[in-house]
Amino acid sequence: xxxxxxxxxxxxxxxxxxxxxxxxxxxxxxxxxxxxxxxxxxxxxxxxxxxxxxxxxxxxxxxxxxxxxxxxxxxxxxxxxxxxxxxxxxxxxxxxxxxxxxxxxxxxxxxxxxxxxxxxxxxxxxxxxxxxxxxxxxxxxxxxxxxxxxxxxxxxxxxxxxxx
Numbered sequence: 001x002x003x004x005x006x007x008x009x010x011x012x013x014x015x016x017x018x019x020x021x022x023x024x025x026x027x028x029x030x031x032x033x034x035x036x037x038x039x040x041x042x043x044x045x046x047x048x049x050x051x052x053x054x055x056x057x058x059x060x061x062x063x064x065x066x067x068x069x070x071x072x073x074x075x076x077x078x079x080x081x082x083x084x085x086x087x088x089x090x091x092x093x094x095x096x097x098x099x100x101x102x103x104x105x106x107x108x109x110x111x112x113x114x115x116x117x118x119x120x121x122x123x124x125x126x127x128x129x130x131x132x133x134x135x136x137x138x139x140x141x142x143x144x145x146x147x148x149x150x151x152x153x154x155x156x157x158x159x160x161x162x163x164x
Contacts, residue, residue, distance in 0.1 A: 007057040021085040032116035032148040071106040109157035117149040
């Protein structure tokens with residue numbers, strides 16, 4: 001049950017909301033992600049929307065765009081990523097959206113996910129969806145150029161039922 005969470009294709013009309021989400025300094029610190037300016041953001045999403053190998057869904061909660069979830073190829077691996085507006089945090093929305101995405105949209109396995117080590121909430125979302133620790137590595141961090149430790153998790157083809 002998705003309890004108020006709906007996935008649909010991302011549209012260009014969603015981009016202003018998604019831009020605001022990725023511009024939130026609190027969310028940026030949590031994700032160890034440097035925000036893009038409007039032009040760079042539009043260019044990035046134009047590539048995503050045009051790439052048929054990228055699966056991309058808007059996360060709707062109570063008919064409002066709450067975030068997005070995507071899967072894509074990176075260095076011979078399939079990866080999943082998601083971003084939720086801060087006003088939707090701590091409500092189980094990310095877990096329900098990711099479970100729905102993995103069940104109905106991205107069924108290829110194995111699939112990887114990356115999370116900043118300090119982002120315990122996002123790590124819990126992934127674990128609830130059946131992802132297991134694979135390794136950690138240093139990665140480029142936020143706008144100040146500081147590297148951040150990332151945890152890479154993997155969802156296997158034979159993963160059991162997720163825990164909620």
